[in-house]
Amino acid sequence: MFVPCGESAPDLAGFTLLMPAVSVGNVGQLAMDLIISTLNMSKIGYFYTDCLVPMVGNNPYATTEGNSTELSINAEVYSLPSRKLVALQLRSIFIKYKSKPFCEKLLSWVKSSGCARVIVLSSSHSYQRNDLQLRSFYLFIFETESCPVTQAGVQWHGLSSLQPPPPGFKRFSCLSLLSSWDYSTPFRYLLTPSMQKSVQNKIKSLNWEEMEKSRCIPEIDDSEFCIRIPGGGITKTLYDESCSKEIQMAVLLKFVSEGDNIPDALGLVEYLNEWLQILKPLSDDPTVSASRWKIPSSWRLLFGSGLPPALF
C-alpha cells in the first residue's frame, strides 16, 4: 500500500507513472535510478508491502553531507510535479509466491491514485531471442579514405548493444538484396489496447519495433504464439493484468545479458527519452549522451570493495 511521507496523500491525477520490473541485469531499476537522480525527483512516499525482501540503506541519490542521511527502503515513490511524472523504484527481489499479489496491489494503487498511464522499464534475456529478433546477419562494406575495401563480416550478435563502426570507416549497404538484413535494434515496446488508442501515432512516428510474438512453448512446433518476455520478471504479469483491467500501460524493454549493465540502462533511458522528451533531444555527438544523465552516488563500488595493496 502507498504510505505518504507527509501527512496527506499527494494528488497524482493525470500523472505518468514510471516503474521498473526487477528483470535480467536489473536494467529497469538502473534506468529508474538514472531518471530519479537526473531529474532530482523528491520522495513522496513508500509502497509498503510484504512482497519484497526488506532492505534499508542511506539515501542512494545523496549529493551533499546534508541529504546523505535520509533512510531509504526497498520500494519508494518519487515525483516531479512540474512534468507530471511519478516514479516507483523497487530495490529488492520478490519473496517466493509474492510476485502476483504484488502486481495486484500495485495495479489497484495505480487505479485508485488516478495515474493516467504507466510505463514499465524492463529487460529480457538476449540469449532467448528467436531468429527474427536476432536478425543481425549483415554485410559490412567499409570505405577508407584511399579505396573501398570490402569486408564481409558475418557476426552473430549475442550482445545486445551494437557499437557504431570505428571512425574512418563508412558503412553502407549498397546491395538492395541485403536491405532486409540491416541490423535490428535491441529495444522493444508493448502497449496495452487502451494505451494504443492514445499514443499509437506518436510511437509510429518514432519507428520503434513492437515486441514480436513467439511460440508459447518453444520446443513444440505447433504451439500457439504469444508474447513471451523471458527474464522480465513481473513484466508479462503486469502487462496481462493491465490489458484485462484496461489500464494504459506501455512496456519498454531491451534485450540484455548479465554483466556491466550500466550502458544498457543508459540505452534504455535514451530510448524512453525519445518518446517522453525528459531531457533535450540528443545531438549527433555520442560523447554527450552518457554524460547528461546523472549517475547516483550509490553506484560506487558496484563490483565490490577495494583490493588489498599486497595483491600486486
Next chain:
Amino acid sequence: MAATFFGEVVKAPCRAGTEDEEEEEEGRRETPEDREVRLQLARKREVRLLRRQTKTSLEVSLLEKYPCSKFIIAIGNNAVAFLSSFVMNSGVWEEVGCAKLWNEWCRTTDTTHLSSTEAFCVFYHLKSNPSVFLCQCSCYVAEDQQYQWLEKVFGSCPRRNMQITILTCRHVTDYKTSESTGSLPSPFLRALKTQNFKDSACCPLLEQPNIVHDLPAAVLSYCQVWKIPAILYLCYTDVMKLDLITVEAFKPILSTRSLKGLVKNIPQSTEILKKLMTTNEIQSNIYT
C-alpha cells in the same frame, strides 16, 4: 548464459533473482496436491507468539497488548550476549513471551518443542518500568517470516510514541569501501536511523552504497514508513560466532539515550560476559 574458462556454457544465475519461468509454470500447473503441500509448508513456517506461562498464542500483537515506550532488540548471538551481560544483569527483567518459528536454518525438525539451548526469540519487560521492552533474538528469521514477525510483534496499528533500538552484527566483507576490507579496523560500529529519530548516534552513520538485509532491515523499514523513531547499530566484525572483542565493540551504545538508566554495573557486566565466553569456548574445541 555464461562461458567458463573451461569452455563450457553454464546458465548464470540471474541477478534479478527471478526464477520466473518456473514460478509462472508453477502457478499454472499447480495441482491440488501441490497446493496442499505448499500450504502445509506455510503452516509449518508460521511465526507464533506465545505467552510465557500458558504457552498459548497471543490474540493481538505484542505491542498492541502491552504499552511500550522503549524497545531494544538484539538480533544475532553477539548482540544477544551484549544485552545479556550489560543490560539484563542490571535490572530485573520478566519474560513476557516468546516467538516460535521454524525454517531450514533450525537444527531441529521438531517444530513444537524447541529446547532452551536452541536458537530462541524471547521478549522481556523491565519489572520496575513495564513499558521498557527487550527482545533477544538469536534465531534466524527467514525472508517469508520477517513480515509475519513484524505483524505479531508490532501489529498493524503502529504507535509513534516509542523508541526502538536494534543491535546486530554483520560480517565485515559485507561492508563496501574503496579501501580493502582487510585493512579495516574491525570490529567497528555503524548506525542507521529513521527520519523521526532525533538524537545523535554514538558512531558514524552507514555510508552509501552499503545496505542492510534481514530482520533488522524489516524492523527499520517498518519504523521509517510509520514514522517511529528507531536506530539500528550495526557491528561489522570478522568473527561471526560468539566473540568477546565483537561484543565489546557495542560498548559505546551504553552511553546513549537508548540505554540510559538501564545499565548499572559495567565491571560486573564485563565479568559476566567473560564467563559467557568461556562456557562457549569449551564446546568449540574439536578434540574434547
